[in-house]
Amino acid sequence: MRFNVISYLLKEGIQNLFKNKKSTISCLMIMIATMLIFGLFFVIGENINAFVKSVADAQGIRVFVVNTATEEEIEQVGKDILEIDGVRDVKYISKEEGLETMREKLGDEMIEGYTERNILPASYEVTLTDLELNESVQESLLQIPNVEDLRSSNPTIEQIIRLAKGVKIVTWVILVLLIIISTAIIANTIKLTVHARRKEISIMKYVGATNSFIRWPFLVEGVIIGVLAGLISVGIIGLSYTYIAGKLSGTTFLELANWQLLDFSNMFELILVVYLSLGVGIGAIGSGISMKKYLDV
Numbered sequence: 001m002r003f004n005v006i007s008y009l010l011k012e013g014i015q016n017l018f019k020n021k022k023s024t025i026s027c028l029m030i031m032i033a034t035m036l037i038f039g040l041f042f043v044i045g046e047n048i049n050a051f052v053k054s055v056a057d058a059q060g061i062r063v064f065v066v067n068t069a070t071e072e073e074i075e076q077v078g079k080d081i082l083e084i085d086g087v088r089d090v091k092y093i094s095k096e097e098g099l100e101t102m103r104e105k106l107g108d109e110m111i112e113g114y115t116e117r118n119i120l121p122a123s124y125e126v127t128l129t130d131l132e133l134n135e136s137v138q139e140s141l142l143q144i145p146n147v148e149d150l151r152s153s154n155p156t157i158e159q160i161i162r163l164a165k166g167v168k169i170v171t172w173v174i175l176v177l178l179i180i181i182s183t184a185i186i187a188n189t190i191k192l193t194v195h196a197r198r199k200e201i202s203i204m205k206y207v208g209a210t211n212s213f214i215r216w217p218f219l220v221e222g223v224i225i226g227v228l229a230g231l232i233s234v235g236i237i238g239l240s241y242t243y244i245a246g247k248l249s250g251t252t253f254l255e256l257a258n259w260q261l262l263d264f265s266n267m268f269e270l271i272l273v274v275y276l277s278l279g280v281g282i283g284a285i286g287s288g289i290s291m292k293k294y295l296d297v
Contacts, residue, residue, distance in 0.1 A: 010220055024225065030185050031229035031282075032236070035275060038178045039237040042274070045171040046267050051259050052164045061126040061138060062151040069146045074122050077146050081124055084140045086133035091125040121148060179278065183286045215288070222286050226279030234275050238264050 018024075063081065065074050074092075081090050128137060138150055204214055245261045 014220070014224065027185055027225055028229055028232075031225065031279075032233050034178050034181050034185075035229055035233035035278070036236060038174050039233055039271065039275075041171055041174045042271060043237065043241050043262075043264075043267060045167045046270075047262055048167045049164065050262050052167075054260075060152075061128070061134070061141065063124040063126055063141055063144075063147055064149045064151070065122045065124070066146050066148040067121040069122070073146045077144055078124055080144045081126055081141065084137055086128050086130060086137045087126055088129040089127045091127075093123045093125060095122050179282060183282050183289070185286070219284055219288065222283030223280050224283070226281075226283030226286075227276060228279075230272075230275035230279035234268075234272055237271065238268065 063077070065077050069077070078090055078092055081087055126137070126141070128134060134152065138152060141147060141150055201214055241264050245264070249261055
């Protein structure tokens with residue numbers, strides 16, 4: 001019996017789509033347009049976040065050990081650094097490695113006559129779990145015995161943090177606007193369907209049909225429209241992004257910025273889940289809103 005009821009509700013919901021083809025198509029197109037706008041900001045945001053993360057991973061704090069420290073004291077500094085909250089990884093740089101790096105950057109003539117013993121102390125390259133912990137980690141590092149000095153790109157780190165926050169805010173604002181606009185579109189579209197069938201609904205209520213029984217076909221209609229819009233939008237976004245990313249990859253700007261665009265496959269599962277969730281949620285909410293006038297809810 002329950003299977004028959006479910007089949008009836010699904011059948012009615014699908015039939016509603018074809019009975020109001022113009023409204024369904026217009027609603028579907030507008031929802032696809034709004035989802036594409038969100039998808040545009042979504043893929044841009046994901047790429048910027050990935051770029052920010054790669055830059056953040058490259059940002060580190062250089063911790064210099066006093067030149068007179070023994071091997072045991074230098075090793076203890078590394079252990080103390082790892083115990084600080086917010087430190088993800090520590091890389092030891094010996095005096096010899098530091099001198100070699102300077103030689104590569106400045107050339108042999110600039111450092112002629114210097115040795116690792118009289119020009120560079122041993123150091124550690126520290127990477128963080130969260131860039132926002134940069135200041136607190138630096139304060140803790142300075143408290144470690146035998147730490148002489150620190151070097152960090154504070155302005156760069158602050159700009160990266162602001163960029164990441166800005167991207168998240170814009171993405172969330174777009175998402176909220178999408179939900180509001182799409183819900184209103186679904187509600188108004190289904191409201192036309194409900195209005196056209198108001199006499200049928202009155203008869204159904206007169207013969208004892210419950211509000212839930214009357215409401216479900218319209219909920220199914222809204223959900224189907226939302227899911228279809230989501231699937232079509234994912235397809236369009238995927239094809240468009242793959243084409244554009246292929247054209248942009250290898251360009252001078254991306255090479256100079258050392259920016260590797262994400263493959264759409266890396267974002268597919270997330271964007272599919274987001275779109276289907278939005279489609280189902282917005283369709284159900286919009287349908288529910290449109291029924292209030294005709295049902296005693």
